[in-house]
Amino acid sequence: MPRASLPQPARSTMKAVLEATSARPGIDGQALLQAAITEAFERVNLLLHAHYADFSPAQQRKIRAVLGVENPIRPSPPRRPATPARDDGQPRFWLPFSGETWSGRGRPPKAFAAWEGTVAHTEWKKHHPNERFPAYPG
Known part of the structure; x- marks a missing residue:
């Protein structure tokens, strides 16, 4: 059974930002919208990098395809606390x-x-x- 497309609240939120900023003179709505999009992309990218190992190989391939990355995303290994000198x-x-x-x-x-x-x-x-x-x- 095909999946129903999910509503996309992000687009309606973006439209609301554009409408609110267009009513105010001196505020560039497109620049504000671009900044919000860039921040959202960076947050999603950080989350994907942090939890990349938790996904199955098929999901990892899809993530790489969406991001346009050919090599696997390798999150940095978790840092261990420094052991005190014995x-x-x-x-x-x-x-x-x-x-x-x-x-x-x-x-x-x-x-x-x-x-x-x-x-x-x-x-x-x-x-x-x-x-x-x-x-x-x-």
Whole structure:
């Protein structure tokens, strides 16, 4: 079934603008109408660019045909908020004999892994059974 043509309120609005401006001397109705048309076209164009990806491929082809654009309209990718610079964190553990520190995030540094098997670690562990490494003083 063919679609019935929809009423076009834009044309009647444009006629009303022309009639209102023609009654006033000094106002160019055609220039005002052209400015309104240009603004409306820019708004529609912005909306189409913003939501182009939401249309089906067939609708996208029709939009390109109406606008006279051969290449697909590629909206700019959405901007992500800038991620704040991550610091490594405050040191939570340290090795008193070497001064090596570790924040407790990620894999322990090689110095900590090597210290775990030493006699010094075994002696320290006797006095601190619930801790893995010495806490950073501070």
